[in-house]
Amino acid sequence: MNPTQAALDRVTRVPGVRGALVVAATDGLVVAEQLMDGVDGQAAAALTGSLVGRLGRTAEGAGLRPPAFVHLRGEAGSVLAAPGPDDLVLVAVVGPDANLGLARLEMIEAAGRLA
């Protein structure tokens, strides 16, 4: 199993995670995905790539180092993103009852191993 697939496996095992994908941040394209039916991977990739890029520039503007983790909280769930090396971002779409703490830890660890 390659590092990308291993990262997706690890994240999707967390309770409440509806799917995970690896995105190329610059162009917002899907590199790999493991998604439940009904989750639009391309939309998640494009929107998350753009949002993470913008939030990275915001952090830079505040004199901070690039984000290690981003959590977009919605009414019925969340989008989580953990930037990794080589402009890759590990993204997860989770339901409202997901174990966010565990998902965060797994994602940060897994994103560091992306290549």
Next chain:
Amino acid sequence: VTDDIRTLTTRLAEEPGSLAFLELAEALRRRGQLEAAYKVARGGLARYPGLADAHDLMARIQSDQGDLAAAFDAWSSALQLDPMRTSALKGIAFLYFRAGDQAAALDHLQRAMEVDPDDPTIRQAIGRISAGRAGAGHGAPEALPGRSDGGSTQPVGDDAAHSATAVMRTSAAPSGAAVAGGTAAAGRTPGLFDGLDGGERGLLLIDANGLRLGGELVSADGGDAGDRVAAQLAGVSREAARATRLLGLGSWHAIAIECPDGHLVLAQSTADTVLLASRDPSVPMGRVGLLAERAARAARTWLESQS
């Protein structure tokens, strides 16, 4: 070599991909080591060609070196990346002023004032250029303000390096003292965040166009980062709403941004405004989230009182 420069040099050597080059090059520039500052900035720009701060820094160095054409290009690049960057607008205004084009200088200063109406140095510069035009018919070089970085007041004269430095000190990120006594004070908004932990420091209320409505954000180097951060967040609410809607997650509530050296939380205060709360990483993200929620409620109340 000062301790600061030694520390920054070590940091950059250990983390060549970090943003330490910004501080190091600026420290070298302030010491007058322009060639060294230029080399550091050039290396940083090669790594971060999309970083407006890096182009802004390069412009200051080139301006000090007297290479005003290159400074113009660098400030133009900074503006392309960040159209609301007042330091670049003021830098270009200075260059137009030097070239004798006072109308263009005033135009850029007016744009800077629209972005940051609370910056007194912009009003002063506009007033002085306008007065110079009305009086002599052409601008006297000393019309532009002098240093405000704690050094002696230095009128703008014929020497390009000194002139550029003088203007840049009115336009670039202010020193810590300037933040405490100047920009930050100008950004204070009575009644907006009263009673919240830390007052308005580290809280920023931003409209849909990326303009700061109130609050104060100081970057790690002591400069005022409020307007720069606000500009980056123009339209972020629409983008977040689109993402959550398309993914079937309903409306968006908040965005937590976890950086190694700081925690940021964005919350929606009204349909047209967002609230940014910033704290150092020792404050747990959950607490920053609660602070953001309280500040967003306070902002909502304040906005209603304003209307």
